Amino acid sequence: MVAGSIAEQFPLLQRLNQDGELVGDLGVVTPSGFLEVYRAMVMLRRFDERAWNLQRQGVIGTYAPFKGQEAAQLGAAHALDEADWLIPTYRDWAASWARGVPLEHGLFFAKGHPAMGAVPEDARVLPAQVVIAAQTLHGVGIAWSLKLRREHAAALVTFGDGAASQGDTHEAMNFASVFEVPLVFFCENNHWAISVPLERQMHADTIAQRALAYGIEGYRVDGNDYVAVVNLVSELMARAREGEGPFLVEAVTYRLGAHTTADDPAKYRSSDEEQRWEERDPIRRIERFLMAQGLIDEEQVRAVQEQALDEVEEVLERFHRALDVEPAVLFDHVYAELTPQLAAQRDRFVARAREVER
């Protein structure tokens, strides 16, 4: 344990600064890989904006945008190996997508479509979690099962600064440390829990320093710096797979959008602050870097934008096709097998649904 102030013990790790200048090395990131990351982030940003519009247009219900957190989510997700697990919150559509959950699931979630939690078989991701911090305990359990089954794999659980206040998070970190499970606690500190700013969420200077309380390692990283995030988390995941976990990572980022479509940030925060964080935008800095490196030009930037819109259209198409779903599915996964009571109720429900349809 390093003695010294909190700031000294938990320095903000950064490799690519907000101007797009490399202040560390690329590490695990390759130039071509970085280009792909850039493309992905642009597409995800367009998706996020489109989802917002869809709510306004009445196509879907309440949606929680992840704008501004693309680097944190992709950086963490890309650090996972095939056998690793991701345990997300309800805002992690970018991370979940990177781990095999189609983006339309984010729309299903906002729409209230039964498939909203139907993660594809081959995706090692849990469904989005509505209850704040509940997933931290599930992350512990998943990681622990990997350990008990002697799988060479680890898990990463995401949660926000607000979730860090919940009792479950404390219990999870405590359990995880006692049983030394292969888990990375990845806190996306986006500075706001709806209208409550970080200063009111906690007294301590950082979330990373909680690691001290549990006797585990904690790290603080610039969450808008994809390079720093992916390098740090890759290293920690590798160590976790070797049994050195758990770890706590605080990715310092910012929620550029509202909490959800039902929220109006103008009520509680200044546009100055938003402006300052716009300048730290994760996508903008990558674009600057790639341009400076000659890896992309204006024309290609436009092409990337267009392709992003096309990809988002494809997501919309899949979403719309999936709307034709049988309501009776509500009864089929309450238990492994329908009980007699549920079978009778299901019949009534189906009959009623048909009546209403007519």
Add this chain to the structure above:
Amino acid sequence: MEWKFPDVGEGLHEAQVVAWHVHEGERVARDEPLVDVETDKSVVTIPAPVSGVVEKILYHEGDTVHVGEVVVVFGDGSGDASGPVTAPRSAPAPARVEAAPRIVSPEAPLSEPRQASDEREVVLATPAVRRLARELGVDLRRVAGSGERGRVLADDVRRAAGAHGEAAEPGTRSAFVEAVAEPVAPARPVASADTEDERVPLVGVRKRIAENMVRSWSHAVQVTVVEEVVADELVALRERINAHLGPEERISYLPIITKAVASLLSRFPDLNASLDDEAGEIVRHRHRNIGIAVDDPGGLLVPVVRDADRLSIRELGRELARLIEGARAHTLTARDLTGSTFTITNFGSIGGLVATPIINHPDVGILGVGPIRRRPVVREEVIVPAWVLYVSLTFDHRVVDGGTASRFLVGLGELLANPAAFIAEVL
């Protein structure tokens, strides 16, 4: 394409239009800002749902728009085919979620009444019918049920109740009283060789009557007061009424007495009441439903004339005839047999000058009407013969005091003795 203000949940019902970003005739691309609206929470910008020409704007700045109302109409001409606002339902969907029920054990059909081989028969009947059977002293097992799966219905029970005992003989009565309270013939004891006592089980109708008596007796504190009514005028009145009504609708004294009683009860609400023991409340009934005790081999029935105070004497005559005939024929409905607020019992046809009738629980009063006979009365210090009627009022002394009861009888006497009083007070 008409665009309606969407229901996006979160309890949103309406919003105020703040500003349009487009005007009629202008072309707009999908997702471009269309209009700003203000909700409870904030001002939101709604992006255009489709690309096209804004043909008509239906709500303007300052207007309130409700969910479901058409806000703006878009025209085609842009040919934008991508991103439909609503998806066609006919296209097959790879992402379609199939509902696949896997039922483990279907419900065992429970359609047959269970019969235990060595045990009691199970009779299908609702609790209400079971109660009726109990009140009428009917054994459900002996009733043929006419409902589904042999279910015993209320009418089945009533029919069975009527089939008990012999049909009533309308024995000789005084011409003046039609409604008869005929005592039920006691079961003939079987002659025995020796002098042992006879034992007859208390069952059925007898048992029910006994239970009703006990219930009445054990609840109300019953006192009877008797009044003598000189009925010369009443007798004459009845003859003149019958001359008016004609032979088909001749009435007995009962309709007249019933009318007088029903009318008088409005001045004596405590006599038209019940005592709710549990709640500790005197329930003064709004309606004046007069029960008329009718004895019948099937049991003591009390058909009820509802709102007797509202019927004319002629109508009462008809209604009483219907009820009494129906009682004898067992065709009365529950409505005819329930709900009395006061009862009249006519014991006079057989004999007895005065009586102490027992209250029909849970009423607080019952009027016994005796025969109308020639008796000596005193008029102007001379004893003369006259038609005389004795009326006996039993009342529940918990609710009604003696003064009230006496005043009621005096009032009744006045009405019956003096047709002018009757016309003036009752009609």
Add this chain to the structure above:
Amino acid sequence: MAKLTMAQALNQALAQALETDDRVVILGEDVGRDGGVFRITDGLLERFGPDRVIDTPLAESGIVGTSVGLAMGGMRPVAEIQFFGFIYETMDQIASQAARVRFRSLGRFQAPLVIRTPYGGGVKAPEIHSDSLEALFVHTPGIKVVTPANPYDAKGLLLAAIDDPDPVLFLEPMRLYRAFRDEVPEEAYRVPLGVANVVREGRDVTLIGWGPSMPVVLQAADELVARYDVSPQVVDLRTLSPLDEATIVASVQRTQRAVVVHEAQRTGGLGAEIAALIQERAFLYLEAPVQRVSGYDTPYPMTMFEDLWLPDVTQVVSAALAAIRY
């Protein structure tokens, strides 16, 4: 055949589960070194090691939430909540999480965990320790609720619960842990979930109970036979959710009278659901209203008055007679 107490039968079941299925892990407060505060997990740590029998930190939500994660990760956790009354700490992880894992993911994920917990009165336990909260969980879809009343059922039901692909709340009546012994087969057998047991045949009235009330119900049945010449049919529900409606209804169609007995408070207790079920499905057969003998609508009483508050033999007998004499 060995005669075991319920505590011993449960211990045996857990040992056999640990032995035959290496996905099974036991976790909870004091379950390892201490063998559990009621010694239900006695000796298991020594036999199976700390990877299988785990002493957790003091955190109910933590225990259940972690178990949900373990179950989703392919394990079969058997978590213990030290007393049923403490389950409120874990409500979210049970009702919002465990019960919905399958539903939320349309079957992609499942949460086959068992939560074992002692409950019930009659043991003069401190506040909160005796609460019967089963109605809250019967009301929660996606979770099953099971409660044995004798050693034989205890072992068979627990093994079945561990096998079940859905989350099961396994309620163990404290007062019956060591109250009597039953013959319990050595081999690992299962008593099916969702099936009630007609413990005694009869024809005059159906007595329905479960868990800690069963001895009271059976004693009342004895008294009805001996003193009142009444022949009661006794039903031990064993599984509260899903309810074995068929057995309940068939019994009442036969006897035409029913008494439901439970320790839990009257209002909103499971007796109300059973009464509604009976009147829906056996309306035409009923000779009397369904009687309920239950705890009063107060919080569980200070145990000085526990005996007055809980259903006792006299109350059950009276209820049965009231139904018969109706």
